[in-house]
Amino acid sequence: MIQSKMNHGEDVNMNEINFQLEILFEQYEESLKAQQKEFENSFKGETVFLTAEETRELKSNFRRIIMALHPDLNDDVSDHEKTLFNQATIAFKSGDIETIRMIYSIIDDDEMQDELDESYYQERIDKIKEKIEKYKEEYPYNKIDLLEDESAIEEYTNSLKDLISRYKEEIEYYETRVEEMELESE
Numbered sequence: 001m002i003q004s005k006m007n008h009g010e011d012v013n014m015n016e017i018n019f020q021l022e023i024l025f026e027q028y029e030e031s032l033k034a035q036q037k038e039f040e041n042s043f044k045g046e047t048v049f050l051t052a053e054e055t056r057e058l059k060s061n062f063r064r065i066i067m068a069l070h071p072d073l074n075d076d077v078s079d080h081e082k083t084l085f086n087q088a089t090i091a092f093k094s095g096d097i098e099t100i101r102m103i104y105s106i107i108d109d110d111e112m113q114d115e116l117d118e119s120y121y122q123e124r125i126d127k128i129k130e131k132i133e134k135y136k137e138e139y140p141y142n143k144i145d146l147l148e149d150e151s152a153i154e155e156y157t158n159s160l161k162d163l164i165s166r167y168k169e170e171i172e173y174y175e176t177r178v179e180e181m182e183l184e185s186e
Contacts, residue, residue, distance in 0.1 A: 002017065013185050015181055015184045015185050016181075016185045019178075019181050019185075050095055050097060054097050057097065057101075058092065058095065058097045058100055061100050061101065061103075061104040062088060062092045062100055064104060064107075064108065065084075065085065065088045065100070065103055065104055065107060066085075066088075068081075068107045068108070069081050069082070069084055069085035069088070069107065070085060071085070081107075084103050084106065084107070087099065087103060088100060088103045091103070098124065098127065102124075
């Protein structure tokens with residue numbers, strides 16, 4: 001920045017340059033935080049590792065689903081079947097063998113009924129219940145107690161008001177600081 005000012009024959013104001021550098025640094029820092037948050041969020045999903053047998057089953061069932069539901073291979077595919085095909089594609093890409101099994105069981109009910117027994121369905125139900133319990137522990141569901149207690153609502157509201165007040169004070173501080181820096185640069 002200094003070299004650029006000198007090349008253009010302009011006066012070098014270090015306060016202005018420092019201010020611009022602070023802004024650029026804040027933008028860079030925000031960008032890094034956003035990238036970090038995106039990176040952290042990418043790991044929030046459950047990571048599932050399939051066995052070799054499950055991988056073969058996933059591929060085999062997905063091939064059968066394609067043969068039965070792919071719109072380019074079947075002229076008479078209904079909207080529901082197209083939806084199933086799209087869900088199967090997403091499940092295959094993410095390695096979601098349970099969804100592939102369910103879709104396959106829908107399209108090939110007779111063959112799958114011989115292979116699946118009650119324990120399979122009970123296992124599916126248990127996994128779904130586990131996921132529901134996990135969701136209940138996350139925001140916003142973990143705030144349900146707050147809604148049932150008036151004093152807790154008031155306390156939470158007051159803490160938010162305090163936080164807003166502190167942010168307003170910080171804004172005023174930085175606005176004052178910017179004004180001072182503008183005056184110094186003149």
